[in-house]
Amino acid sequence: MTGWFVYQGAGGPDPGRIGRLPAPPPWRAFDAEPVEYEVPPLDSASLRRLGESPVPMPVQETETLELVNAALYLRRPLLVTGEPGSGKSTLAHSLAHELGLGRVLQWAVVSRSELKDGLYTYDAIGRLQDNQLGSGQAEDIGRYLRLGPLGTALLATDRPRVLLIDELDKSDIDLPNDLLNVLEEGEFGIPELERIADRPGQETVHVLTDDGRRVPVTGGRVRCRAFPVVVMTSNREREFPAPLLRRCVPLDLEPPRDQRLAAMILAHFGAESYDENLDLVGQFTQAESDGALRPTDQLLNAIFLAQHTARQEPRRREEIAGLLMRPLDRGPR
Structure with missing residues (x-):
């Protein structure tokens, strides 16, 4: 430093x-x-x-x-x-x-x-x-x-x-x-x-x-x-x-990605939380390839929701989390 x-x-x-x-x-x-x-x-x-x-x-x-x-x-x-x-x-x-x-x-x-x-x-x-x-x-x-x-x-x-x-x-x-x-x-x-x-x-x-x-x-x-x-x-x-x-x-400030995004997730959800949610992180960062606007709090909301819904509907984890990660500049589906 x-x-x-x-x-x-x-x-x-x-x-x-x-x-x-x-x-x-x-x-x-x-x-x-x-x-x-x-x-x-x-x-x-x-x-x-x-x-x-x-x-x-x-x-x-x-x-x-x-x-x-x-x-x-x-x-x-x-x-x-x-x-x-x-x-x-x-x-x-x-x-x-x-x-x-x-x-x-x-x-x-x-x-x-x-x-x-x-x-x-x-x-x-x-x-x-x-x-x-x-x-x-x-x-x-x-x-x-x-x-x-x-x-x-x-x-x-x-x-x-x-x-x-x-x-x-x-x-x-x-x-x-x-x-x-x-x-x-x-x-x-x-x-x-x-x-x-x-x-x-x-x-x-x-x-x-x-x-x-x-x-x-x-x-x-x-x-x-x-x-x-x-x-x-x-x-x-x-x-x-x-x-x-x-x-x-x-x-x-550029949108948080990679290590900065990982640091944010760890700060809110604790150790191992980043690795446990790599699928959601990948779904979120995929938006960069098509220029979609997705604020970081969408990902945090999705991880929180996924943690609580996975117990009841584990197969729909990504689908349910994805409801909260729709691009802001694309309008509702």
Whole structure:
């Protein structure tokens, strides 16, 4: 394994490796005062993608590892493109698992997504209702502010968080450009707090994070200290503007085949599972010869179903599993 790799795709956790990153380049150094709060551990979202027994990435994936580590060293977002099921989102969870960076912050982008959705939300209606009830809670504006996944990732922690911006190509035309300044400067303002920052006792306000923790925000601005590990994914449904591309490290993931496919099956189904399902693997990979589109989760679903139906109908094992592995671009039979 190349000696400079911090992330090695080793399968198991090694939290100490993130501390081996050298200082960032001067143009990517951020110096906000640290904000301490308890980062939650990996949650079920990561466990679902990684499997119960994550295994090492195959050695031939050296170029993938080089690009991932380049993004870590340069403190730049990783823009991962590939077909559905090629493991783009899973990469973010693998980074968090191996480097011990806690729960992955996830922003699932849709056509209506705006930059503010990722930064923070402000429940003005809830505050107005509490004010009308006279409970006194409305005086604490921080109760009605919640940082989004991107906003939480930019908090000034000593260890970076992992942020997954999933399916950025689904956004409208403005969002990729709107992300530019935040990703470059590593900070943003919350106007609702900036307006009151000069009032006595309002310079620092505690707000909720995407993790449900309360953290202080001073002067109405959130500034990072360790730039987050940002993984942005795309299914190649659109082109991105050049200014965004030059701020990212591009990585194109091919669909998992051979050893990478075997590693994925072993992670989810345990030892010997790949050899026991070679017939289904062969049926799945046969699609490559005619260019059919078959995401990897089709194969995982088929193996799971085959394991449970084989006891009752062993002769129909392949037939039943094949029901779940029809090419997506060919329509129903």
